[in-house]
Amino acid sequence: MTKPVIDQTLQSLDIRSRDIFRLIVDTYLREGEPLGSRNLSRMLPHSLSPATVRNVMSDLEHLGLVYAPHISAGRLPTQRGLRLFIDAFMEIGDLSDDERRVIDAQVKASASGATLEQMLTEASQMLSGLSRGAGLVLANKSDAALKHIEFIQLEPTKALAVMVSQNGDVENRVVDLPAGVTTSQLHEASNYLNAHIRGRTLVEAKLEIARLREETKAALDTLSQDLVEKGLAVWAGTESDLPARLIVRGRANLLENVTAQADIEMLRHLFEDLETKDGLMQLLDLAEEGSGVRIFIGSENRLFSLSGSSLVVAPFRDKDARVVGALGVIGPTRLNYARIVPMVDYTAQLISRMLR
Template identity: 50%
Template sequence: MGPAVPELSDRARAIFRVVVESYLRSGTPVGSRTISQLSGLNLSPASIRNVMQDLEEAGLLAAPHISAGRMPTETGLRLFVDGMMQADEPNEQERAAIERQIGQTGPIEDALAAASAVLSGLSACAGLVLVPKQEPILRQFAFVPLSREQALAVLVGADGTVENRVVALPPGTDPSALIEAANYISSELAGCTLSQAQARLTAEIGLGRAQLDRASHDLVQRGLAVWSTDGADRPVLIVRGQANLIDQSAADDLERIRLLLDELEGKEEISRLLEGARAGSATKIFIGSENKLFALSGSSIIAAPYRAREGRVVGVVGVIGPTRLNYARVVPMVDFTAHALSRLMA
């Protein structure tokens, strides 16, 4: 581990900052002549090289080639992010774009997908959203006939969300059976999750307490089952903008990009990583090999939890990109998106 920020001299801090910020902008190592032109320190290239050598020996900088300039190590990036970075808050246009995209009416999954897409577009990274792992809690239920063969099952959740699914009807279903089934779900199963409602229904039928005829009983089961089947197919992790990871600057780093894209295919492992961000109250940054999942591709994740009512964390939103991403700009952007989703779900 390298030295703490206060242990660096003012000269070393200034040179280190210029190296990191220049590298994050360009993605290329930074030489002493470039630093002498950018830093305003009035130091000769030879003096700057001496300080850079000291920073390299401290494990904060590295030289990819003997004659090349320096670039920050993962340890150096961590030091910069935790102790030296000056965050740039999203501007008015960026804030408006985020709120506009996630504020559109529709299912909450659409808002979450929009959040990952807009973050991807604004950050030039891949956007990630970990979807809440929760079942809706029943408050009210209704069947709306569509035809002789189909009805629309409408579920109102305890949090006020409304979802609907098309249900196939048994041949010869009477409209009164639709009403009876919906009334039974609303009156007897309100306050239950879908799995709890199915378990209670099975128990009530087994004990002979479910006052339903065969047709209504079948409709209740169909109405509950369509959500449980659908829920099993919902993605836990939404990823948008993988193409942003393959840009002109990545031309010399295609193997790293290939590894990263392979890692993005393993959604389960990334989901477990993001689950770690659920426990915190602030935005988390995972840099490169700090997490074994990205030890080979040298990638970073910036992730922030978002909340529902009563401040309960329900998911995580973030971005993934190369370790040289613009942390000062992207960290506040992810944080703002998490707060916008929290307001939407409150």
């Protein structure tokens, strides 16, 4: 919902309508249940009859902010209503000192002697535990600075390419060897690569080797030169193909209190979405578009639109202030946004500091 639309909608709501709307949304976020006119009239700070409350609820429904799940039921907020509530009414809380200490301790403890993968896994687990949703972390592997690449011959036409990042991650890939490659040529190619890639990302290393192509031809024989190019190509394809790691913890939290078949079906869609790599880089793009936390409700995020889930996500950055990943919490639309937003924001800032 854009700001002009929000402003226009707010102008159409008087104080009485705003109070009733807030109570409907607050009750939904707290209990997940529709709020009826009789109960609502008792909760209002000013006296209104149930009939008057029903008229206001009807006006809110006409504006597309609430709906009745079935005849004679109370009202629940629509996706549009939740967006209005978050953008115009919600008061973002702050983390308590205890919550900050828990996050600091867990992230810093996991970073001590651990790989980046392990640290991010712990962050995902921690967000899940604190939010009672699923903790999600997405990191672009291509942005890790490289430390070392080595070729180990497995058979005459196969070798294991071992890549070590400066953050401690190790990856192995099997590469095809040109006919006639010797052990000394494998060492020669490894040494040449390591002389030029250390401290660079995969993308930067690939560009550097391409820039030095003429120098490479002079320094290496044809087979060794071919190995140098294969050693990067096995990881660094086109930018859209760069591998990313997705870490999700706490899926079981999403199953709590789910009984309706429709909700189970929505969760099935969500779990399927989390299993596929298609479109995951959208999360990095979405997070990068804003400087801080972003909230996506239901179909606002195409990646999880079928499941109708909400996503609270924030980017984390490397020492050069580049966005290299995103972390957040995914769950039903009745997430405790006011509590989760500062939690996600603080964790993303902490991870960014750890990567500097």
